Amino acid sequence: MDTLRDFLAEYWPHLAFLTTFGISAIAAVHAAMSKRDVRAAIGWVAVILFSPLFGTFFYLIAGINRIRQDKVHQEHNAAITCPIQHGGRHAVTNLGPFAPRHLWSQKILGDHISGFPLLTNSSIQALDGGPETYPAMLAAIRNARHSVAMTSYIFDCDAIGKEIAEALIDARKRGLEVRVLIDAIGARYSHPPITSMLLRGGVQTALFMNTAFGLRLAYANLRSHRKIMIIDGTLALTGGMNIREEFITPAKGGTPARDAHFRLEGPIVSQLMHIFAQDWKFSTHETLEGPPWFPEDLPPAPDNMHPTAIRVVASGPDQNIGSTHNMILGALAVAERSVRIHTPYFLPDQPLIAALNTAARRGIAVDIVIPSNNNLRMVDYAMTAQLDQILGSGCRVWRAHGIFDHAKLLTVDGAWSYVGTSNLDPRSLRLNFEVDMEVYDPALAAWITRRIDSAITQSSPETLETLRARPRLKQLRNRLIWLASPYL
Incomplete structure (x- = not known):
């Protein structure tokens, strides 16, 4: 010894x-x-x-990425048990009435990537920011008759959060089935967390990727960034909006932040409900099935006055990894006239950079709008350091002034759009669980185009000259932060 x-x-x-x-x-x-x-x-x-x-x-x-390598991966895949209803009679077999011929191959790509059929007889309505989105959410909850399912990355315990929580509690008191799923990280953005209020009110509430002893450290980097609300299995709201009063109330004497959300009716709602049911079962082991969640007879949306084809695209660090990345690569490859992008966080990887550059060199007008004042300073530094890689090929980058805009919007040739929760950064494209939609609808594409054009009128162009004009120390800082961009 x-x-x-x-x-x-x-x-x-x-x-x-x-x-x-x-x-x-x-x-x-x-x-x-x-x-x-x-x-x-x-x-x-x-x-x-x-x-x-x-x-x-x-x-x-x-x-x-243990989601893809261990028991959690198996549990998440096993959670896919809910039937995809109403796909057959509403599935799009001929894209001719919905999109020009050069976009038809994009549908084939989506068929292979999404797992959901492209559907017609559904409607989509754009909601511009908190002043339109939160009242629509509250009205939907208060008019619900059978069930409310809701998932969000952030659900703050502030004025708007409490108002929505009270509406959910009241729905439960009326006898409705109510389920609320919040990301375990996002639930901690405010104190006290809104979960306490919901649980006291009798609302079944769960945290995504959480244990009884707190956050699963082994999975702390893999978050659910999805935002979905489904009413009676027939109406859905989804998009970029978290539940935060900064999107409806001026912060520090300024103006509210801006975002975009979408209201959907028709068969497409079943696809969103499937995503929620999968995440709910993964988190709680409860299977949601039957009429409260999946109505047996889901009629077409009554206000769908023009041809619309739409499907849900789920992505995440599971069997769906790379879904959004591949959908965007496909859209850039088939574009013939224009690519319009609005995103708060723009950190594309090399394949996306190459696709954007190739599109611009083919003569496609590529416009990318990013914030002038970003809410994540480190991400903005990394974004700035990488912009020179696309500016030299003819892509146009615009720094939008004024309020911070959190919207994630992409449209191609005024006919195909991609909207939802994904940013163009490594976290959304590889680490987060996201939910987006590809939409063949000229009306939605026109709305996105008008919104982006409006932002451009209040923007300054970012060019190689403006990048070089920055002080050398700031350029060095940006490049050093950019080296960590896969982890931002």
Whole structure:
């Protein structure tokens, strides 16, 4: 025993070094072998090797996509049990009435990627910001007759959050089935969390990726960014809007932030309900089925006065990884006239950058609107550092002044649109659970175009010259932050 004690006393630094080196080497090899994106692989290997203890610990928490590799993946896939109703008689077989011929191949791509059929006989109405969205939510809840299902990334315990929570509690008191799912990180954006109020009011509430002892650290980097509200299985609201009063009440003497949401009726609602039911079962092990959630007879939307084809595209770090990424790549490949993009966070990877540059070089008008004043300063630094990669090819980038706009909008050739919860950044494209919709509807495309054109009139162009005019220290800062963009 004394010999062992003497040995450890003399050689413990060497043993600690070898142990640390061995653990770091294993973690670095795992990152190199499992990461599909070369930037992410290089970044994680560098973090692990240059900071062996912290880097390895951080990689174990945030770097391993366990959703795709272990029991959680199996549980999430097993949660897909709800039937996709009304797909057959409303499925689009001929895209001719809905879109020009050059976009027909985009439907084939969506057929392979989404898992949901493209549907007709559904309506979609754009809601511009909190002043239109929150009243629509409250009216929908108060007029509900059977059920309310709601999921959100952020559900703050502020004035608008409490008003919506009270409406949900009142719906439960009227005898309705009510389920609320909030991301475990997003639920902590305000204190006290809104979950306490909902649970006291009898509303069945759950946190996504959470345990009885708090947040699952192993999955802390994989969040549900979805925002869906479904009423009676027949009406849905989805889009970029979290539940936060900053989207309806001026903050610090300024003006409310802006976003976009969408109101849907018709068969498309079943697809959104399927996504919610899958996430709810994954989080609570309760299966939602039957008429309260999936009506047996879901008629077409009564106010659909023009041809609309629409489907839901779910994405996330599970079997749907890369869905939105591939849908956007396809749309950029078939575009013939214009690509209009509005996003608060613009950090595309190299394939998307190449697709945008190729579109611009083919003569396509590519306009990208991003905020002048971003709510995430570090993301803005990284965005700025990367803009030179698309400006040289003819893409136009606009910095919108005024209020911060959180909307995620994309439209191609005035006929095809992609809207929902996804940003064009690594987190949305690979780490978050997101829900978006591809829509063949000239009316929606025109609304998006008008909204983007309006933003451009209040914007300043970002050019290679404006990028070079920034002080060198700021350029260096931006590039250093950009190196961490896969983790922002």
